Amino acid sequence: MAEGPIRVRFAPSPTGQLHVGNARTALFNWLYARGRGGTFVLRIEDTDRERSTAASEASILEDLRWLGLSWDEGPDAGGPHGPYRQSERFALYRQQAAQLLAAGQAYYCFCSPERLDTERKKALAAGRPYRYPGTCRRIGPEEAARRREAGEPAVVRFRVPNRPMVRFVDLVRGELAFATEVIGDPVLLRSDDTPAYNFAVVVDDVSMRITDVVRGEDHISNTPRQVLLYEAFGYPVPRFAHLALVLGPDHTPLSKRHGATSVREFRDRGYLPEALVNYLALLGWSPGGGEELLPLDELARRFSLEAVGHSAGVFDPEKLAWINRHYMKTADPSRLVRDTARYFRARGFLRAADPAGLAYLGDAMTMAAGSVDRLEEIPDRLRFLFEHDAASALARPDVREVLGGPGARDVVSALAAELAETPRLADREAFRAAAARVRARTGARGRALFHPIRVALTGEAGGPELDLAVPAIDRGAELPPSAGLAPIPGCRERAAAFSRALQDAVPS
Ligand code: GLU
Numbered sequence: 457m458a459e460g461p462i463r464v465r466f467a468p469s470p471t472g473q474l475h476v477g478n479a480r481t482a483l484f485n486w487l488y489a490r491g492r493g494g495t496f497v498l499r500i501e502d503t504d505r506e507r508s509t510a511a512s513e514a515s516i517l518e519d520l521r522w523l524g525l526s527w528d529e530g531p532d533a534g535g536p537h538g539p540y541r542q543s544e545r546f547a548l549y550r551q552q553a554a555q556l557l558a559a560g561q562a563y564y565c566f567c568s569p570e571r572l573d574t575e576r577k578k579a580l581a582a583g584r585p586y587r588y589p590g591t592c593r594r595i596g597p598e599e600a601a602r603r604r605e606a607g608e609p610a611v612v613r614f615r616v617p618n619r620p621m622v623r624f625v626d627l628v629r630g631e632l633a634f635a636t637e638v639i640g641d642p643v644l645l646r647s648d649d650t651p652a653y654n655f656a657v658v659v660d661d662v663s664m665r666i667t668d669v670v671r672g673e674d675h676i677s678n679t680p681r682q683v684l685l686y687e688a689f690g691y692p693v694p695r696f697a698h699l700a701l702v703l704g705p706d707h708t709p710l711s712k713r714h715g716a717t718s719v720r721e722f723r724d725r726g727y728l729p730e731a732l733v734n735y736l737a738l739l740g741w742s743p744g745g746g747e748e749l750l751p752l753d754e755l756a757r758r759f760s761l762e763a764v765g766h767s768a769g770v771f772d773p774e775k776l777a778w779i780n781r782h783y784m785k786t787a788d789p790s791r792l793v794r795d796t797a798r799y800f801r802a803r804g805f806l807r808a809a810d811p812a813g814l815a816y817l818g819d820a821m822t823m824a825a826g827s828v829d830r831l832e833e834i835p836d837r838l839r840f841l842f843e844h845d846a847a848s849a850l851a852r853p854d855v856r857e858v859l860g861g862p863g864a865r866d867v868v869s870a871l872a873a874e875l876a877e878t879p880r881l882a883d884r885e886a887f888r889a890a891a892a893r894v895r896a897r898t899g900a901r902g903r904a905l906f907h908p909i910r911v912a913l914t915g916e917a918g919g920p921e922l923d924l925a926v927p928a929i930d931r932g933a934e935l936p937p938s939a940g941l942a943p944i945p946g947c948r949e950r951a952a953a954f955s956r957a958l959q960d961a962v963p964s
Contacts, residue, residue, distance in 0.1 A: 462494035462667045466520075466527070467657070469501045470513035473718035476771070477672065477702040477710060479523060480736040484699060485670045486525045487737065487752075487759035497664055498530030500541040503656050508543070519719040523729045524752055529664075537664040542656050549651035552659045552689075553612045553644050557597075561688045562644055564600040564610040565592040588613070588640035612645040614655075614685065622680040627668075627697040627761040634680040642681050654678050658685040666694055670761065673698040697761045700768040702739060710771050722776075726799065726831030728787065731780040739769030749782055777829040784825045789818040796821075796831045803835045805842045808940030816935060820928055823920035840914040840925065841932055842942045844950045846957035849915035858907045858917055863900045865958060867908040870897040872955035875948040880930040887926040912954040913947050 466482040468474065474482075489496040498520070502508035517532065529535025539545060556562035565588075572588070579586040593615065595603075604610055616639050623633045644655040651659070657678075661669065676698045686693045704714035716722055722732055733752060737743070743750055743758045750758075784792065793814050800806035806813065817838075824837040849855050858864060871894050881887045895905050911917055914925060926947060933946030945953075 460667075462489060462492055463497060463665050464489050464494060464668045464670055465497040465499050465661070465664060465666050466525075467499045467501045467660075467671070468516050469504065469507075470509060470516055471504065471507040472512055473720050474516045474519040475710075475717055476719060476722065476732075476736065477717075479519070479719050479732075480702060480739055480769075481670065481672055481699060482520060482525050483523070483733055483736050484697070484741075484759075484761070484764070487756045488668065488670060488697075488761055490753070490756040491759045494667075495528045496526075497535070497537070497666070498527040498533075498540060499660060499664065500531050500543075501653075501656070502541055502543045503651055503653060505543065513541075515720065519723070522723060523719065523733050525733070542651075542660065545656070545660065546650065548663065549656055549659055550645065550649060553651075553655070556614065556644070556688060557612060559688075560615070562612050562614050563593060563641075564595065564604065565613045565641075565643075566595070566600075566603060566608055566610050567591055585638065586640070587638060590641055593641070609647040611643045611647050613641040614644050614681075614688070616641050616684060617687075622683050624679060624683050624693060625695050626676075627695055628700075628764050629698060629766055632676075632679075636680070636684075639681055639684070654681050655685065658682050658689070661694060662686065662689050662691045667692075668697065668761075669694045670697040670699065673700055697764065699764065700740060700766055703768045703770045705770060705772075707768075707770065714771070715773070724832075726796070726833065727776065727780050728783045728795070728831070731776065731783040734783075735776045735779050738775075739771070740765050740767075749779065780829060781826070784828070784831065787825065789821040789825075790814070792821045792825055792831070792834075793817045796834050799832050799835045803839070803842075805835055805838075805942045806940060807942065810938060810940035812935060813939035813941040816932060816939065816941065819931075823924050823928065827920075837920075840916055840919055841929060841944055844913075844915050844945050844953070846915070846950075846954040849911065849954070850957055850961050852915075852917070854917035855911045855915070858911045859958065861904060861907065863898060863904055864908040866898045867894060867900050867905060868912045868951070868958055869955050870894045871909055871912055872951040873897070875951045878948070880934060881926050881947055882930055882934075883927050884923045886930075887923060913950050915950075915954075 464485045466485045468478055486496055488494065500513055502513070520527070527533060529537065529540060531540040553562060575589070576586045592613070600610070616636060619636055621633050622636055623631060626632050642654060643652045645651055679696060683693050702710045704710045710717055716725065719732070730751065734749060737755050738748055741759070741764045743755055797806055797809070800817065806817070820838055820841065824834045828834055828837055874890055874893050874897065878890055881890055891905065891909065894909070895901055906922060910919070910922055913929060919925060929944065929950070930947050932941070932944030935941060935944065
């Protein structure tokens with residue numbers, strides 16, 4: 457087994473969005489490499505030219521960057537063992553196949569697809585698993601050359617060595633052994649000279665000097681074949697770690713049926729990257745010490761593949777939401793504004809990126825970030841700043857209930873009268889003083905005072921503390937249009953409109 461500094465690779469196939477299960481594979485590779493001063497290689501497995509797209513590759517790279525999983529070598533970063541896209545390495549696969557052919561470790565196979573198909577069907581009908589019977593093993597190099605020159609199509613097959621078992625070390629599962637006899641000689645190059653998947657992986661791992669292969673357990677059945685190929689190249693067989701798949705709540709592999717599955721969807725819904733990686737790190741592994749909320753570098757310091765469990769991790773949206781709330785609460789407000797801007801824009805609350813408007817939203821974050829699960833929900837929590845419609849508020853049952861309380865209507869009209877003669881309530885003290893004067897005018901106190909004030913000024917029966925919400929409304933009302941926000945109606949105008957609408961409304 458390889459000694460010295462570790463080199464791992466994350467090898468996505470660019471055929472769609474980055475799935476959270478694959479993101480966890482990338483993360484475990486990253487944690488393992490970073491925790492041990494190793495090297496993290498990103499390799500794009502795009503041999504399937506029909507399903508691979510440049511757009512998918514770009515989006516996977518972007519998602520990895522967004523998660524904070526930086527790589528040392530890769531298609532964009534370059535490095536000493538490139539190129540890092542399989543589609544750019546076809547000449548190397550041909551050259552390596554030629555080397556195995558020359559050494560007698562591989563041979564040309566002329567069996568037609570029809571013939572193989574018939575054999576396969578026969579085996580299935582007899583209830584036997586199919587395995588290539590080695591028909592062309594005995595065809596010598598001269599005969600093979602002659603037939604190929606005559607234009608007969610041929611694939612290159614690996615000659616599986618004659619020995620009983622293939623063994624390898626899996627850091628998650630312990631030592632594993634497979635019987636060699638079930639492995640039919642695998643195809644290395646197809647008749648059009650393109651590499652078979654297992655061959656490309658091994659050629660790449662060898663030439664990229666990979667020491668540890670950390671990947672999903674769906675690849676475990678490929679491993680015995682790959683181990684034989686590493687050995688054929690005389691390369692120290694890497695250590696493996698096959699990670700259990702990520703499951704949905706019903707214990708089937710996490711898929712669209714369960715809701716969001718791609719990193720991009722979680723990002724679009726307003727999860728912070730540090731929350732998502734922290735959550736993914738806990739799927740099948742625990743940092744210990746009873747601690748769960750830890751930054752990436754600390755997770756890397758504590759990470760070990762041996763401590764990863766073999767049973768599958770069940771994706772728990774509640775726990776992810778809890779972790780996201782934690783990181784939203786502790787995030788810098790200006791960063792939250794930057795990350796939430798798209799949602800404010802979509803609601804029409806943010807119209808242009810002006811420092812004054814963004815600073816205003818940053819101040820408003822304290823009213824929202826601690827009480828929602830996701831960034832996407834923040835504009836709704838702050839909707840009251842931008843929208844005040846007395847008539848629709850009065851149609852809400854919870855608002856009507858507040859107004860049905862004793863003295864509530866008096867509080868509303870006293871508030872309107874009071875604010876008509878008061879400057880904007882720019883801070884908590886100004887608000888408290890105004891509320892005290894309403895109390896003096898009406899005798900209402902406590903909930904009987906503050907609930908009607910809340911519904912009149914915000915149009916809602918619940919929401920952030922009035923000490924914060926009221927000054928935020930009146931500071932917003934002073935912003936010029938150049939601040940780039942939707943107009944914010946002030947408390948004076950709100951109270952007047954609400955009081956008028958209430959007088960016009962049929963008493964409840
Ligand atoms: N390209 C494979 C995948 O996306 C990874 C293969 C490997 O890690 O060996 O599942």
